[in-house]
Each structure stands twice: as structure tokens, then as C-alpha cells.
Amino acid sequence: MKAKTSGGRTAGPARTAKAETAPRRLSAVYGAADALRRDAIDREDGDLLGAEEDLIRRYRVSRPTLRQAAALVCQENLLRVKRGVGGGYFASRPDSRAVAHMAAVYLRTRQTRVSEVIRAVEPIRIELAKLAAAGDNEAARDEMRQFLAGERATPDAQMRYRDFLRSEREFGRILGDMSGNKVISLFLLILYDFSGMLGRNEDLYINRPHRVSEYREKRNRLAEALIEGDAELAVVAAKRCAMNASEWLLEDLGAQSGGSAFLHLAGAPPEGDGTTARRPAKERKAAASRAGA
Structure with a gap:
């Protein structure tokens, strides 16, 4: 029996054979x-x-x-x-930067919000900090010592914005090497690449030298804990870095909108869910003061 085409015509032997060969x-x-x-x-x-x-x-x-x-x-x-x-x-071998970049492009095309990235960074950095402090990669630990020495030798006034971005990516690379976990390290690299695609109005640090200075100070404390191999202190320091970013995000969103509706659309937690981010301003400042102590 001859096969029928979609238009009802009889398919010849050549057409049928071609259709069967393609798969x-x-x-x-x-x-x-x-x-x-x-x-x-x-x-x-x-x-x-x-x-x-x-x-x-x-x-x-x-x-x-x-x-x-x-x-x-x-x-x-x-x-x-x-x-x-x-x-x-x-x-050949795929370059991690190229892989991370494509994943970051994917997130960008899916309208991923800055708030989602900040929330993803926190558990990733905390887990990496815990693994890195307990790790035995002495070569990476030496790199972290050199990184910290370079940071301490560079005053905030001499730290240009591009230099800060490069230092943050370098810190993330060394942190990943110290942790020994390539999977989590790649996730962090993806989020770094996504952050590099943000517009000026979305960036938490551009034209805000006081934020760069405060973040560098907390990041240096994290580096110290990693070098000393103190996992507990490293986790605390990583959480403090993440808390800063969350506070600044809400501050920027509030300044842009002046209302809670925009915060909710941007992915901030709704009121009444018990998170630090939605506490009254006075309570948030007190919590930040305690964490920086």
C-alpha cells in the first residue's frame, strides 16, 4: 500500500525512502x-x-x-x-568563562531580576567560604594571602570602579580554588557574569565609593578568616557581605520608586514574612550595626 502525503497525494517510492532515511x-x-x-x-x-x-x-x-x-x-x-x-x-576544553557567559546571557534573556541574583549569591558564597576555610589547597591559600596584601596596599581613593570589579572576580576565582568544588564555583562565576551585564541604574556599586569601601572591608575580613582556616568566622563574614548587598538593593529600589509595590515586583519579600530585608528602617540599621561590630 502506497503512503499518502499530507495533501492526500500518493507518495512515490523515492519520497517514502527519503522520509525514512532522514531519521x-x-x-x-x-x-x-x-x-x-x-x-x-x-x-x-x-x-x-x-x-x-x-x-x-x-x-x-x-x-x-x-x-x-x-x-x-x-x-x-x-x-x-x-x-x-x-x-x-x-x-579541546571549554573555557569556564565562556560557559558562564552563555549561562548569564540565558538568565538575562529570561528577565532575571537583580534581587534573584543577590539571593542566589548568598548561599553560594557561604558554602564556598565554609569549604575554602576547611580546605587544604595551600597554593590557593597563598594566592589569597597575596590578594589580601594587594587589597590592603590599595587605598579606597585609588580603587577605580573597574579595578574593584576585577578584584571581586579574582577573589571569587581564588575562593573557588580554595573550596575545591568546581560546580559551586561555576555557579558563582555565572552570577558574576550576569552582574557584569547590568545597566548603570541596576548596579549597586557604580558611582557609590562608600559602598565599595564598606564592601572591601568586609571582604578583607572574609579573606582573613579563609587564610586562618576559621570556617565559622568565614561563614559569618560571608553572611555580612551578603546582608550589605540586600540592604543596598532595597535602598536603591526604594529611592527609584518611593513605594512598596515596586519592591514587590522587583522580587523583594512582602511585608510580614519575617525577613530582615522588610523590617522597619530603624531595625535594619540596628541589625547592620550589630553585624558590623
């Missing part, structure tokens, strides 16, 4: 891509997987199928293809 071709491409991906992950960065002819025989696929599969794996930054003399298929 098999895609399956072959994905299968070759899986094989390429596994081989690339098992090798070191820059290692030769083989020449094109070698891989065609190894994976038992056609040249067009192999090239389509290679294009997919190249998009993942796991493969690099070089044509001509000395060419071939080489293992």
Missing part, C-alpha cells in the same frame, strides 16, 4: 557526535584524535556525517578541526 541520518550524526565527544573528553587538551580518514573508519560513518557530528562537538568547545597539512581532529 537514520540524524541518528548516525548524533551517534558519531557522542563518540567524538567521549574521545575528546578522554584526551588531554590539544591531543590528536585522528585524521579525518582515520575517524571515518573508526566510527564507520560517511564523510558528511562525520563533519556534521564534528560541527556539533565543536560548538561545545570539546573539539577543534584543522584542515590541510598537519591537520586533523584535536581535543
